[in-house]
Amino acid sequence: MGHYRPSAMRQQKAQTVPQEPNLIPIMNLFLTIIPMLMMMVVISQIALLALNFSQGEGGVSYGQGGGGGGAQTEKVEIHILGNQYAQENNTTIGMEIREAGFKPMTIPALNGYYDYVTLNKTLQEIRSRKETLSDITVLVHPDVLYGDLMKTIDLCKVNGFTQVHYTAAKVEYY
């Protein structure tokens, strides 16, 4: 193979037909990675509702405010009454708002469904009276559905009650 001066070599290179970069390997890589990532991606994005147990005494308390942490100076409680409670007390299911200095307020269920619209309005009223209050206790009866609990906690958070305390009404075992 002969030797060329640098200028001569450049000239020879310039004479060759310009080559397009070979994209086939990278295309293959993309066609492998992208379907894999698309299988992993979550289409229905999950939302999260958080309860923080790191500040308070921790755990679920039974019958009184507890799990969820934080001090409770002005206590507001939402009791979610289940079917069992309604049968035992000869009443209908619903919710009861207990607030220090006020009479307990009952929000009866409509056609067997909890009335979240009225609950939302009530929480807005409490919020307007107590602008700085961030703690609220949700007391739930054992047969209340998880979905109803989440909706109640959600409305509390929507209305600015960020510290939600989770409390169980009673225990039937142990």
Added chain:
Amino acid sequence: MQILDKLTSSNKSERRVRKKFEEVKGLSITSLLDELTIILVFLVKNISTEVVKISAEPKITYPHTITNDKLLEKAGTTPIKIFPDRVVVGAEALEYGSPAELVTDAKKRQDLFTYLKMEADDIIQHQKAETCLLVQADYSIPCDYITEIVRIATAARYSYIYFATLEDADWLKKYSAGLAE
């Protein structure tokens, strides 16, 4: 291959020059490659190991909520999935049993506590992160079971309990409309 056919008429007027065969060009995939690059970057940005852990279960009917609390950045998460007929624990998806056993079987409760304690200790000691339990439960699960899981988890040193829901800013309006009907 390019073949040009040039004909000249006898009266010296120039005739049209046309290509007999179109030149065969290589397929340009540059724009496709650009698109794939954009998709790849998007997917890589949105995928994380945590998302894999909290992927939505098609057999669980999630409740809808307006709020969406962000998962702690430095959190060691243990998922627990409560289907109507069974409970699956941990990232390894260990079969626990039926939800009813949470309240009827003391040994099962102890087993769950032992497992969660082990996981929490691992998160605290090795990952140096906050302990988070992620509860993915079906809408129709009685709160009795949820209460028991929360009690066991907090006893096992879980500081944060997250409940998985689906974000829907209009659920209250829809619920209200449903009640009106």
